[in-house]
Amino acid sequence: MTGYILSKSLLMIRRRWKVHLPLALQMAAGVAVIHVCAALWVSAAEEYRVIREEIGGTIWNIVITPEQPSSRPPLDYEQYAMLKARFPEASFPFCIVRTVHYTTDGADVRTGRLLYASDDFLASVLQKDRPGFERGNAAYAGDDIRGLLEGRYRLIFGHVPPELGAGGEREGESGGRLSVLPMDELGAAGDRFTHHDLADWPLDRTVLLPLAFYDPSHAPPQTPENAAVFWLSVRFDRGMDADEAIGTFAQILGLLAAWNEDWRFAADAAGQRLLGGYEALRDGAAAAGGVAALGLAIVLIGLSAVVQLLFLRRRRAFAVCSACGARKGVLFAEMLLEAALPSCAGGVAGAGLGSWCLSAWADAVGVRTSPAAAAGAAVLALAPAMLAAGALASRFRRLRPLEILRGDQA
Amino acid sequence: MTLIELTDGKKAFRDGDREMIVFDRVGLRIDAGDFVAITGRSGSGKSTLLHILGCMDRLTSGTYRFRGVPVDGLGDAELARIRGKHFGFVFQSFHLIDELTALQNVEAPMGYAGVPRRERRGRALELLRRVGLADKAGHYPSQLSGGQQQRVAIARALANGPDVIFADEPTGSLDRRNGERIEELLVELNRQGTALVLVTHDERLASRAHRRFVLEDGRLLEHGSPGG
Ligand SMILES: Nc1ncnc2c1ncn2[C@@H]1O[C@H](COP(=O)(O)OP(=O)(O)OP(=O)(O)O)[C@@H](O)[C@H]1O
Numbered sequence: 001m002t003g004y005i006l007s008k009s010l011l012m013i014r015r016r017w018k019v020h021l022p023l024a025l026q027m028a029a030g031v032a033v034i035h036v037c038a039a040l041w042v043s044a045a046e047e048y049r050v051i052r053e054e055i056g057g058t059i060w061n062i063v064i065t066p067e068q069p070s071s072r073p074p075l076d077y078e079q080y081a082m083l084k085a086r087f088p089e090a091s092f093p094f095c096i097v098r099t100v101h102y103t104t105d106g107a108d109v110r111t112g113r114l115l116y117a118s119d120d121f122l123a124s125v126l127q128k129d130r131p132g133f134e135r136g137n138a139a140y141a142g143d144d145i146r147g148l149l150e151g152r153y154r155l156i157f158g159h160v161p162p163e164l165g166a167g168g169e170r171e172g173e174s175g176g177r178l179s180v181l182p183m184d185e186l187g188a189a190g191d192r193f194t195h196h197d198l199a200d201w202p203l204d205r206t207v208l209l210p211l212a213f214y215d216p217s218h219a220p221p222q223t224p225e226n227a228a229v230f231w232l233s234v235r236f237d238r239g240m241d242a243d244e245a246i247g248t249f250a251q252i253l254g255l256l257a258a259w260n261e262d263w264r265f266a267a268d269a270a271g272q273r274l275l276g277g278y279e280a281l282r283d284g285a286a287a288a289g290g291v292a293a294l295g296l297a298i299v300l301i302g303l304s305a306v307v308q309l310l311f312l313r314r315r316r317a318f319a320v321c322s323a324c325g326a327r328k329g330v331l332f333a334e335m336l337l338e339a340a341l342p343s344c345a346g347g348v349a350g351a352g353l354g355s356w357c358l359s360a361w362a363d364a365v366g367v368r369t370s371p372a373a374a375a376g377a378a379v380l381a382l383a384p385a386m387l388a389a390g391a392l393a394s395r396f397r398r399l400r401p402l403e404i405l406r407g408d409q410a
Numbered sequence: 411m412t413l414i415e416l417t418d419g420k421k422a423f424r425d426g427d428r429e430m431i432v433f434d435r436v437g438l439r440i441d442a443g444d445f446v447a448i449t450g451r452s453g454s455g456k457s458t459l460l461h462i463l464g465c466m467d468r469l470t471s472g473t474y475r476f477r478g479v480p481v482d483g484l485g486d487a488e489l490a491r492i493r494g495k496h497f498g499f500v501f502q503s504f505h506l507i508d509e510l511t512a513l514q515n516v517e518a519p520m521g522y523a524g525v526p527r528r529e530r531r532g533r534a535l536e537l538l539r540r541v542g543l544a545d546k547a548g549h550y551p552s553q554l555s556g557g558q559q560q561r562v563a564i565a566r567a568l569a570n571g572p573d574v575i576f577a578d579e580p581t582g583s584l585d586r587r588n589g590e591r592i593e594e595l596l597v598e599l600n601r602q603g604t605a606l607v608l609v610t611h612d613e614r615l616a617s618r619a620h621r622r623f624v625l626e627d628g629r630l631l632e633h634g635s636p637g638g
């Protein structure tokens with residue numbers, strides 16, 4: 001009997017191919033689109049997750065460029081303190097850099113850096129917790145550059161503040177006294193550091209000064225090279241939510257711009273990329289998911305409508321077959337095959353088509369073929385059967401062959 | 411041999427909380443090879459009774475026995491099996507399946523009864539030949555006249571070699587000439603041994619039955635018996 005049911009269903013499908021073919025094609029197209037979109041969505045969601053985790057621990061470097069010539073620094077110590085107070089969830093490695101050139105014997109030229117650094121800079125760049133350094137009286141000088149401070153080497157270019165001159169304890173501009181200690185006493189991790197556009201810089205040629213000691217009026221730059229450079233970064237706790245971090249970062253940029261209109265503040269290239277990628281991925285994933293869901297809805301709505309129509313067309317035939325000795329369960333199986341077979345075939349073809357497209361384009365568009373999406377497509381390909389079964393089950397439960405035959409009587 | 415025995419049969423429908431009795435205290439016995447005609451006014455319950463006799467419907471109360479076995483305790487699947495194997499139906503409006511050819515229509519009851527494909531084909535062709543439509547085997551119902559459709563329906567009713575054929579106004583939708591042809595076919599089938607239960611308004615057709623009954627005011631009365 002199974003053979004008869006199958007052959008009869010196929011016969012019915014052949015007789016009504018004009019209904020079934022478009023449905024199968026729609027199903028194939030729908031499943032293919034859904035499969036591809038789902039794979040896009042899964043892979044975008046995965047990258048999104050990675051990027052979110054990255055954002056938590058990222059150091060956002062802010063590029064500071066002058067909007068117009070200015071004697072004021074982009075951020076003075078008071079503003080810096082306000083920033084810290086306002087955003088306790090972030091840390092702000094901040095440092096003002098001045099460059100000096102000096103020579104040991106007149107034949108070689110060495111470059112040194114004076115860094116007016118904040119506590120956060122020490123903590124995050126040099127991995128050294130020195131709370132209060134930024135307002136304190138201690139400075140650290142690397143061994144090589146000490147030669148300059150102590151007068152053994154000659155300054156060629158740049159400016160050394162008087163409080164550092166000739167070593168030992170000196171009175172600072174702010175009235176405090178600065179004691180210049182050997183860099184070793186800071187005990188920084190490693191003897192080089194990398195930050196902003198400076199890579200692998202030796203601490204040997206570095207002087208670390210408290211941020212509060214910086215005085216712009218003290219030594220106005222004569223040339224662009226000896227102008228102070230400002231390194232400001234923002235770093236959020238690793239656990240911080242990515243959206244919140246991005247929002248806060250935007251607030252910080254806004255605040256900085258409001259405080260000092262002579263300067264422009266922007267995320268550096270890496271940060272921009274991260275932000276851009278984050279937004280693109282978030283939007284891309286949402287769009288792909290939306291398209292997939294829409295496609296699914298359209299396909300299933302169409303399918304359920306067709307199942308209902310098919311059932312209505314075949315109702316009388318079922319009543320007749322019931323009189324001829326067909327059990328309800330058998331008729332149900334027959335109708336299910338008839339309703340779902342073409343769509344399922346279309347669905348399977350669509351899933352295959354989707355896989356093929358993904359494997360063909362995967363490299364080109366950077367989509368990872370996802371087993372989850374493929375499994376989803378496979379399930380989806382069988383969805384017509386399940387949907388039809390659901391729709392038909394209730395129809396068949398209420399099928400009263402006798403009433404149909406009576407109702408049809410002339 | 412007694413095929414069907416109906417005792418004290420009652421059929422009623424619920425209309426809200428009112429019970430609408432179609433017939434009551436109906437008794438009827440149908441033996442192998444019998445030819446029974448049931449007549450009565452429109453709405454008297456003839457079709458309802460025929461459906462019960464054909465196991466397509468159930469009694470509200472009373473007993474129905476098929477070959478001595480009460481069917482009240484049987485499930486729908488069991489009733490379907492009885493219909494498929496032992497009964498055949500012919501309706502006033504033919505009720506062929508539009509998507510199937512004449513041959514495929516005749517094959518259907520055999521398909522559900524599990525008859526293998528080759529045997530199905532052969533028997534269906536043979537039955538079509540018997541009703542004089544061998545040349546129309548590949549035609550769809552829409553390509554057949556009413557009389558031809560009814561003959562296909564009769565062939566279909568005969569598919570599984572039934573004990574009884576139930577026919578509800580089999581000539582009701584046909585003109586005189588086609589009606590007579592169907593009539594001859596049915597009478598001939600009965601002569602060959604198939605029991606026939608006929609519901610009809612056609613006095614001439616009814617008069618050919620061995621036994622005649624009238625449904626009147628919810629009672630089934632036999633012609634020629636006291637009270638009939
Ligand atoms: N499912 C049902 N629900 C309610 N009433 C029903 C149902 N089926 C039949 N009836 C009623 O039972 C009565 C008998 O109907 P039935 O079709 O058996 O009459 P009939 O003798 O065959 O009439 P006709 O000669 O016109 O075919 C009618 O009054 C009908 O309305």
Ligand SMILES: [Mg+2]
Pocket residue numbers: 456457458578
């Ligand atoms: Mg009737």
